[in-house]
Amino acid sequence: MYRSLFPRDVFAEMDRLQREMQQAYDLSPTIRGLARNGFPAINVGGTPQSIEIYAFAPGVDPATLEVNLERGLLSIAGERKSPLASADAKATAHINERFDGRFRRAITLPDDADPDAVDAQLRDGVLRISVQRRASAQPRRIAVQ
Template structure:
């Protein structure tokens, strides 16, 4: 099972309110949209990282937490007169708690056209399986149930 931390977005929002930085002058990333879903024997995580520097994308797993970070550089500020500045630059970061039912050693990822796709396999012990039931005719015991009348004395 995977769990997404909804509080990281709230922390970012609160930090921007407390520091007075609402992104009007500094183009700081506010969020990294992701989709997480399960298909057969693996989970898929898809993250939108348009314009992220491919060499800056980092994916790590530590103590059951998958951390994804990426950086998008801003154009040089020298001699630039901004008319509109809506595209964020800076570092994106998301953390997702992995459950016990995944195989962290088998995680793989690919980055293509601004989209990072991460495959997180389900651990072998967490996969559903059929349990064989042995049938033996010998050694059967018959169990009877019933109520016994209380004795009065």
């Protein structure tokens, strides 16, 4: 009879080891592989009147979010809890690719950002932060006489 030198779950053990190593370096797996910049994924853009930041954070409780603007640095921090941990103490997760835990992202804003005109809204898992530009930085037409 054929007898294996390795236990049947060698691949499960290798998968567990990989997850532990990723957690040790605080990297979260995504559909594209390891995250380049972390959680939440963000898009930053702008108009002549404002700077628009979108943070994609599904499953985050709005009460755990902190948005701060200090000296031109916008920071987004919060926590996403795992539904598996609260479901049952005896439950076992076979695959857990969704990030949970505390997170923090920081974005440097341009010099014309107005720290007194910031609006943040969370809707359908998307945090939209709009920072108005200072009126003195707005483009305007100057009449020639």
